[in-house]
Amino acid sequence: MKILLTGGTGLIGRELIKHLTTHQLVLLTRSPSKAKSIVNHADMGNISYISSLDHLHDLNEFDAVINLAGEPIVDKRWSKKQKKEICNSRWELTEKLVDLIHASTNPPSVLISGSAVGYYGDQQEHPFDEDLHVHHEGFSHQVCSTWESIANRARSESTRVCILRTGIVLSSEGGALSKMLLPYKLGLGGPIGNGQQYMPWIHILDMVRGIVYLLETEHAHGEFNFCAPHPVTNEYFSKVLAKSLKRPHFLFTPKWVLKLAMGESAILLFDSIRAKPKKLTELGFKFSYSRLSPALKNLLQHHE
Structure with missing residues (x-):
């Protein structure tokens, strides 16, 4: 396949490229020279780079589009300017891709586009899957809902659309x-707030294997929760991480401290999202790491 990939230098993109060595990749990146140095580890002579979509009039030459680009959502406080950057970096690029797909006489057969479990907002302790439809005013929902809506406009008889509602991606990189x-290595780790909020996590290997699975499964379409089948509470996650590192686990971080440090974006740490990957498992995908303890053991070995 010839695949147009956005967000190829990000955490997921860098790992994904390692699993697409048999395909021809075109990376959209603001800085091709910087991107080359970042993904050099996985370039088997199958990667080329473009800095803009402006010279493209259609996407006839591409078999697939994987759209992972977007300003990191938690790296900075959510000022008005930062919120605008978070939205525009996702919405505007996706809109351009959809317009190019519509302009194609032989469009890509699939658009795989990013989103996040933040779409659901706080669901307390209740487990749920992709059948849950929500509407609320929270910023993370607004970002994801609009992003998904734009991507879904690409859907046609010729092009299927897969949306990745991604959980917390665990990686050693x-x-x-x-x-x-x-903080955990220093013995200062512990739950956040009361620790009862659910964390939808996924091992980086399952994240990228899942994307490749959707790419290759021709009847796959719609929204997919990209998180392990067994979400855990923040308190449980914290205990397992401390135990894996052989460190104590007795401190906790009060809610007000994080609100002071992070502002509005702290809500991402307190929303309880017990999301299940029903559609992905029903499709036949098998997780390499469905439980937290083996996942952390594997990642911490690599980190060491």
Whole structure:
């Protein structure tokens, strides 16, 4: 396949490229030279780079589009300017891709586009799957809902659309786990707030294997929860991580401290999202890491 990939230098994109070596990849990136150095580990001579979509009039030459680009949602406080950047980096690029698909006489057969479990907002302790439809005013829902709506406009008899409602991606190469490790290694780790909020997590290997599975499964379409079959509470996650690192587990971080440090974006740490990957498992996908303890053991070995 010839695949147009956005977000190829991000946490998921870097790992995904390793699993697409038999395909011809075109990476959309603002800085091709920087991207080349970042993904050099996986370039088997099958990767080319473009810095803009402006010279493309259609996507006839592509068999698939994987759209993972977007400003990180938790790296900075949610000022008005940052909220706008978070939205525009997702919505505007996706809109351009959809317009190019519509302009194609032989469009890509699939658009796989990002989203997040933040779409659901706080669902307390209740388990749910992709059949749950929600409407609320929270920022994360608004970002994801609009992003998904734009991507779904690409759907036609020629093009199927798969939406990735991604949970917390656990990786030894960066992301949430790397940020957690230092305080835990210092013996300062512990649950956030009362720790009863559910965390929908996924091992990076299952994340990218799942994307490849959707790419290759021609009848797959719609929204997919990309999280392990067994979500856990923040308290349980914290205990397992501390135990894996052979560190104590007796502290906790009060809610007000994180609200002070992070502002409105702290809600992402307190929303309880007990999401289940029903559609992915019904499709026949088998998780390599469905339980947290083996997942953390594997990742911490690689991190060491």
